[in-house]
Amino acid sequence: MSERASVPKEEETEPETEQEPVTTGAQSVIRALENAGTDYVFGVQGGAIMPVYDALYDSDINHVTMAHEQGASHAADAYGVVTGDPGVCFATSGPGATNLVTGIADANMDSDPVIALTGQVPTEFVGNDAFQETDTVGITQPITKESYFAADSDTVGDNVSEAFALADAGRQGPTLVDLPKDVTQGDTEVEPGSPETPETYDVPEEADDENVQEAADALAEAERPVILSGGGVIKADASSALREFAKEYEIPVITTMPGIGSFPEDHELSLEWAGMHGTGYANMAISNTDCMLAIGTRFDDRLTGGVDSFAPDAEVIHVDIDPAEISKNVYADYPLIGDAREVLRQLFDAMPRSPDADEWRDQCQTWKDEYPMDYDTPDDEPLKPQYVVEKFSEMTPDDTIVCTGVGQHQMWASQFWEYTEPRTWVSSHGLGTMGYGVPAAIGAKLAAPDQEVVCFDGDGSFLMTVQGLSVAVREQLDITYVVLNNEAVGMVRQWQDGFYEGRRMASEYPWIPQFDKLAEAFGARGFTLESYDNVEETIQEAREYDGPSVIDAHIDPGENVFPMVPSGGDNGQFALNEDHLDMI
Amino acid sequence: MPGPAPDERMRPKGRRNTQGIRVDPEAEVTHEPRQAVLSALVKHRPGVLSEVSALFSRRQFNIESLTVGPTVDDDTARMTILIEEPEPGIDQAKKQLRKLVPVVSVRELEGEAVRRELALVKVSGEKPDDVNAVADMYNGQAVDASTDSVTVEITGSKQKIDAAIEAFKQFDVQEIVRTGAAALERGPKTLEKDV
Numbered sequence: 009m010s011e012r013a014s015v016p017k018e019e020e021t022e023p024e025t026e027q028e029p030v031t032t033g034a035q036s037v038i039r040a041l042e043n044a045g046t047d048y049v050f051g052v053q054g055g056a057i058m059p060v061y062d063a064l065y066d067s068d069i070n071h072v073t074m075a076h077e078q079g080a081s082h083a084a085d086a087y088g089v090v091t092g093d094p095g096v097c098f099a100t101s102g103p104g105a106t107n108l109v110t111g112i113a114d115a116n117m118d119s120d121p122v123i124a125l126t127g128q129v130p131t132e133f134v135g136n137d138a139f140q141e142t143d144t145v146g147i148t149q150p151i152t153k154e155s156y157f158a159a160d161s162d163t164v165g166d167n168v169s170e171a172f173a174l175a176d177a178g179r180q181g182p183t184l185v186d187l188p189k190d191v192t193q194g195d196t197e198v199e200p201g202s203p204e205t206p207e208t209y210d211v212p213e214e215a216d217d218e219n220v221q222e223a224a225d226a227l228a229e230a231e232r233p234v235i236l237s238g239g240g241v242i243k244a245d246a247s248s249a250l251r252e253f254a255k256e257y258e259i260p261v262i263t264t265m266p267g268i269g270s271f272p273e274d275h276e277l278s279l280e281w282a283g284m285h286g287t288g289y290a291n292m293a294i295s296n297t298d299c300m301l302a303i304g305t306r307f308d309d310r311l312t313g314g315v316d317s318f319a320p321d322a323e324v325i326h327v328d329i330d331p332a333e334i335s336k337n338v339y340a341d342y343p344l345i346g347d348a349r350e351v352l353r354q355l356f357d358a359m360p361r362s363p364d365a366d367e368w369r370d371q372c373q374t375w376k377d378e379y380p381m382d383y384d385t386p387d388d389e390p391l392k393p394q395y396v397v398e399k400f401s402e403m404t405p406d407d408t409i410v411c412t413g414v415g416q417h418q419m420w421a422s423q424f425w426e427y428t429e430p431r432t433w434v435s436s437h438g439l440g441t442m443g444y445g446v447p448a449a450i451g452a453k454l455a456a457p458d459q460e461v462v463c464f465d466g467d468g469s470f471l472m473t474v475q476g477l478s479v480a481v482r483e484q485l486d487i488t489y490v491v492l493n494n495e496a497v498g499m500v501r502q503w504q505d506g507f508y509e510g511r512r513m514a515s516e517y518p519w520i521p522q523f524d525k526l527a528e529a530f531g532a533r534g535f536t537l538e539s540y541d542n543v544e545e546t547i548q549e550a551r552e553y554d555g556p557s558v559i560d561a562h563i564d565p566g567e568n569v570f571p572m573v574p575s576g577g578d579n580g581q582f583a584l585n586e587d588h589l590d591m592i
Numbered sequence: 593m594p595g596p597a598p599d600e601r602m603r604p605k606g607r608r609n610t611q612g613i614r615v616d617p618e619a620e621v622t623h624e625p626r627q628a629v630l631s632a633l634v635k636h637r638p639g640v641l642s643e644v645s646a647l648f649s650r651r652q653f654n655i656e657s658l659t660v661g662p663t664v665d666d667d668t669a670r671m672t673i674l675i676e677e678p679e680p681g682i683d684q685a686k687k688q689l690r691k692l693v694p695v696v697s698v699r700e701l702e703g704e705a706v707r708r709e710l711a712l713v714k715v716s717g718e719k720p721d722d723v724n725a726v727a728d729m730y731n732g733q734a735v736d737a738s739t740d741s742v743t744v745e746i747t748g749s750k751q752k753i754d755a756a757i758e759a760f761k762q763f764d765v766q767e768i769v770r771t772g773a774a775a776l777e778r779g780p781k782t783l784e785k786d787v
């Protein structure tokens with residue numbers, strides 16, 4: 009994995025000795041990462057970051073050279089999602105730093121822990137429009153928990169330690185440290201302190217007991233209770249607490265899309281996920297509940313539809329570690345500020361009894377029967393994407409990690425794969441970043457080398473970061489990429505057909521390359537799928553190939569994603585087909 | 593998928609307003625904006641003002657005024673921010689401010705807080721005595737005078753300054769600068785220690 013493989017390391021066999029004292033700012037940066045337990049860094053070299061790379065030469069931290077900095081930030085993001093610990097990415101100043109921006113913004117929207125370290129021109133040139141200068145702190149301040157400008161070689165290590173701690177503390181998210189070249193080159197003997205969050209950053213742990221009791225009483229009184237489990241449940245490692253709670257009090261569980269995996273989708277209490285393309289039954293339950301225990305969700309508009317029609321009968325108990333999320337989009341009748349796992353324990357103990365909800369659970373079951381997730385598979389039709397996802401899901405172990413790009417394929421991958429474990433669904437939710445999939449799968453595989461990793465991508469999304477295949481090949485990563493190829497940016501095409509009278513402006517891509525050949529050109533294995541005949545066989549072969557493989561699956565280009573709640577719509581009014589769209 | 597079509601499905605009776613608050617399904621409900629004075633202690637270092645102002649601009653809060661200056665502690669600065677927003681927005685502003693790493697504390701000052709603003713008004717110097725007379729009416733004073741102009745300083749509430757400026761218009765106002773409000777809670781309460 010290490011890129012110093014060609015350079016023999018003299019002390020390879022010697023036992024670990026005391027760490028050498030730091031002598032430069034750059035060494036202090038690397039020491040701070042080592043102290044924080046960093047295993048991997050994803051990045052691209054460049055002038056202003058060279059001193060940091062030079063210091064990395066002597067470190068045991070593995071560096072993965074990416075083909076584009078956007079990939080570095082996505083790989084770090086996915087690494088953070090899968091391990092729960094911050095993923096780290098490096099870029100040089102100027103274009104290197106700006107290429108990271110998309111991934112940082114993505115991490116920010118999804119509360120993923122990422123640390124970005126960017127080179128910067130020497131302090132004396134800052135502000136002078138020097139070669140490869142940009143105001144990285146200024147650009148990234150609104151999309152990070154904090155962006156630091158490292159001003160001094162003696163404190164740069166502490167900046168990095170603090171950034172590390174901050175990315176991981178409370179509501180996770182990205183942080184950035186901008187590193188002027190003179191600061192990293194400069195002499196210092198100051199060792200970085202251990203990672204600590206800044207004194208002004210408080211993280212609440214437990215919610216107020218009295219509030220918990222009131223919320224528990226309200227939930228126990230409910231006739232139509234649901235739990236809405238968001239990405240925060242996974243981030244707080246609260247999935248098992250959630251499972252215990254839901255099973256003990258027999259409350260149906262709906263997840264948000266980022267919350268996929270927080271509750272097993274094969275459990276009878278699961279209604280899977282709600283929102284724009286969520287299941288009909290989850291959206292019916294969301295609409296009709298009278299008491300919602302919402303945990304670790306920010307009530308994104310793709311989940312709520314129009315807030316005026318969102319769970320309009322429900323008293324809302326909102327558990328979140330970030331006080332600013334409470335009543336931001338949906339008013340919380342019972343705000344519980346704290347760590348999801350702690351608060352779930354508190355609630356577990358405070359519940360006076362189970363809600364009396366037999367009838368409601370029967371109703372939810374009726375909705376499951378009425379609106380099953382299915383699709384048409386007449387023999388003469390071209391291959392349906394849902395079938396490919398479903399088959400793959402059946403063939404793989406429960407802990408298989410699924411990554412995606414953004415578009416229709418992302419929805420099919422979330423609808424037709426059965427998720428049962430947390431940290432197995434890695435996708436770009438809040439920002440909806442096409443191109444997330446290829447590098448995310450790289451980060452995910454390195455984070456969990458013993459788990460199978462599959463990436464469902466769209467042809468449009470795949471093309472945006474396809475150069476990442478070179479990294480997967482070089483690192484010999486056993487990833488299966490499945491391009492659900494509809495020769496279009498399908499999600500846009502679907503909206504044009506539904507809402508713009510079929511005027512398909514710039515959404516059809518009949519000129520895309522042959523992805524199997526493209527894969528082979530990169531040194532990966534390439535496969536093509538065109539019909540139902542060899543789906544399982546091809547998937548099996550790709551899985552068995554020990555390295556990255558790409559299945560170019562030519563799917564029905566007319567296939568659309570349903571159910572669908574149109575933007576700003578009412579969740580209970582989801583459309584099951586095109587005709588319904590005209591009715592709502 | 594065989595289930596009932598959209599208009600045949602079970603429907604809840606309730607309703608929320610656009611701020612996500614449950615409301616009477618029959619009545620109209622909008623929250624009227626009100627003015628709030630937020631006072632924040634922040635770390636005194638480069639970039640803090642831009643971080644705070646970027647927060648407000650991104651969320652499209654309407655800032656009436658924002659003032660910032662040092663405190664007795666060299667490491668801390670104090671900001672006074674006047675915003676006009678409906679209730680949920682004011683609460684959001686406070687919480688979002690608290691989230692910023694360099695922000696030490698935030699409080700909304702109560703209605704009767706001491707609030708002062710300063711204005712410098714430069715008017716034509718043709719009738720210095722009349723200018724002085726008007727300045728007196730508003731407890732202002734001339735701080736600079738030349739043959740062509742007089743500059744008057746006025747401090748006080750926003751209303752008082754608005755009124756003074758209105759009155760000075762008779763002398764051909766050449767230039768105005770206003771600071772926006774600085775405010776402190778009445779009584780012994782401070783931002784560092786609750787009393």
Ligand SMILES: Cc1ncc(C[n+]2csc(CCOP(=O)(O)OP(=O)(O)O)c2C)c(N)n1
Binds near residue numbers: 466468
């Ligand atoms: C970087 C970026 N650019 C544009 C979009 C807008 N967009 C959303 S979905 C979509 C279509 C994605 O097409 P593809 O990756 O081929 O997936 P499909 O929908 O066909 O499955 C587009 C263009 C986006 N989300 N991200």
